[in-house]
Amino acid sequence: MTAFMRASDAFTWAMETDPRLRSTVVSVILLDRPPDWDEVRKRFDLISRKLPMFRQRVVPSPPPAPPRWEHYRDFDLGYHLRRATISGPGTLDDVLEMARVAEMQDFDRARALWETTFVDGLENDGAAVICKFHHALTDGVGGIQIAMHLFDLSEDLYPMEAMPPEPEIGGSSLLGGYRDAVRYDTGLLNSAITGAATRVPRLMYDSVRRPVATFRSAATTAASVYRTVRPISRTGSPLATDRGLIRRLGVHQVPTRPLREAAHRCGGALNDAFVAGVAGGLRIYHEKHGVAVGDLHITMPISLRTKADGIGGNRITLMRFDVPVGEADPAKRIAAIRQRTAAVRSERSLPYTQLIAGVLNLAPRWYIGSVLRHVDFVASDVPGVPVPVFLGGAAVRAQYAFGPTIGSAVNVTLLTYVDTCGLGMNIDTTAIPDYDVFRAAIVAGFDELLSLAG
Numbered sequence: 001m002t003a004f005m006r007a008s009d010a011f012t013w014a015m016e017t018d019p020r021l022r023s024t025v026v027s028v029i030l031l032d033r034p035p036d037w038d039e040v041r042k043r044f045d046l047i048s049r050k051l052p053m054f055r056q057r058v059v060p061s062p063p064p065a066p067p068r069w070e071h072y073r074d075f076d077l078g079y080h081l082r083r084a085t086i087s088g089p090g091t092l093d094d095v096l097e098m099a100r101v102a103e104m105q106d107f108d109r110a111r112a113l114w115e116t117t118f119v120d121g122l123e124n125d126g127a128a129v130i131c132k133f134h135h136a137l138t139d140g141v142g143g144i145q146i147a148m149h150l151f152d153l154s155e156d157l158y159p160m161e162a163m164p165p166e167p168e169i170g171g172s173s174l175l176g177g178y179r180d181a182v183r184y185d186t187g188l189l190n191s192a193i194t195g196a197a198t199r200v201p202r203l204m205y206d207s208v209r210r211p212v213a214t215f216r217s218a219a220t221t222a223a224s225v226y227r228t229v230r231p232i233s234r235t236g237s238p239l240a241t242d243r244g245l246i247r248r249l250g251v252h253q254v255p256t257r258p259l260r261e262a263a264h265r266c267g268g269a270l271n272d273a274f275v276a277g278v279a280g281g282l283r284i285y286h287e288k289h290g291v292a293v294g295d296l297h298i299t300m301p302i303s304l305r306t307k308a309d310g311i312g313g314n315r316i317t318l319m320r321f322d323v324p325v326g327e328a329d330p331a332k333r334i335a336a337i338r339q340r341t342a343a344v345r346s347e348r349s350l351p352y353t354q355l356i357a358g359v360l361n362l363a364p365r366w367y368i369g370s371v372l373r374h375v376d377f378v379a380s381d382v383p384g385v386p387v388p389v390f391l392g393g394a395a396v397r398a399q400y401a402f403g404p405t406i407g408s409a410v411n412v413t414l415l416t417y418v419d420t421c422g423l424g425m426n427i428d429t430t431a432i433p434d435y436d437v438f439r440a441a442i443v444a445g446f447d448e449l450l451s452l453a454g
Contacts, residue, residue, distance in 0.1 A: 007357035010066035023135035035392025140382035151389035244430025258453035281445030372407030
């Protein structure tokens with residue numbers, strides 16, 4: 001059976017008709033020296049054989065079926081793995097400039113949706129890896145799972161497992177595409193009929209026995225779905241209102257233990273402190289421009305991954321809600337964010353994520369774009385590798401991830417590595433043209449939180 005895109009990924013794929021809504025993810029790995037190229041190439045080859053989507057492209061399906069993944073004859077590992085020597089002094093800013101250009105470039109949709117560039121010539125004989133992939137390929141947690149098949153726990157190189165054979169590539173035809181689409185649509189209809197046959201009698205029974213409770217439950221679920229898809233007609237920020245195509249990448253490091261301690265002292269978790277730090281930075285940024293700010297709209301990825309899910313893949317849903325950016329007290333801000341994120345994580349709409357995405361796929365693209373471009377910022381927390389690791393014999397010094405803005409002014413992604421939180425900032429320069437001012441404000445926002453740790 002053909003592997004069709006999940007409804008949520010198909011939605012992400014389709015909305016890229018507006019280039020401001022692309023779902024490209026870029027990560028940067030800093031190494032203490034160049035890795036063993038042959039060893040790393042073997043690792044990527046192994047991963048591409050074990051995870052089908054690394055050798056597959058996305059092709060359209062006859063409507064109303066979503067796009068599907070298929071193997072293709074022209075897969076070339078050498079196209080997806082590249083080597084480069086950096087121009088300039090070889091600083092982190094030089095690496096981020098290369099990553100910025102990669103982030104702004106769309107994928108060749110006739111090929112698999114990932115590219116990796118190994119960069120040498122950095123200062124102090126260092127090296128870097130720039131990984132670029134589409135969000136439909138994997139989410140942050142899935143990306144870490146894949147990375148652990150690349151990394152070692154020591155600089156010693158050990159023999160790899162036996163290389164699986166390359167996947168077989170069957171012939172594709174228009175008739176086959178229609179046949180698969182009919183199978184998909186028939187299966188979807190059968191699932192709907194089976195679900196209705198199971199739920200309707202129960203619903204009728206509950207309506208008779210407990211009419212008030214049944215009505216309240218249905219109303220609560222409907223309200224939750226509305227909160228998930230509700231239109232946002234304007235940005236919360238009166239300052240960062242426009243959106244463009246040019247991006248600027250920036251980084252900042254925060255020690256994990258003090259940030260977590262600050263969160264715990266206020267009754268929150270690490271993610272609450274992270275969002276509170278970004279919110280504090282946004283407040284300070286507005287203050288520097290003499291603009292008052294209250295609540296801002298945030299998009300937060302919520303992981304739906306379970307133990308039954310395989311390695312990689314995209315298992316998140318995007319939830320939108322408001323956070324108290326205007327709250328100056330960092331302790332109160334953490335507590336308020338804790339309360340609001342807890343409410344979002346318990347939304348009754350979460351089990352219906354794929355159904356909601358399927359319905360949104362039928363909405364006009366202009367409508368979806370107008371909704372997403374009014375979100376103020378994206379904040380994503382990705383648990384990274386808790387111990388020092390090596391890539392092809394080279395020690396990993398730091399890691400940063402840069403998630404897509406998907407219509408917001410900025411995406412700030414937290415990726416932990418050992419005892420450090422690496423913050424990756426992907427900034428829409430039309431919305432935020434003064435990068436240095438913004439980065440200083442984000443640093444100040446996290447300094448506010450660290451002061452709570454004592």
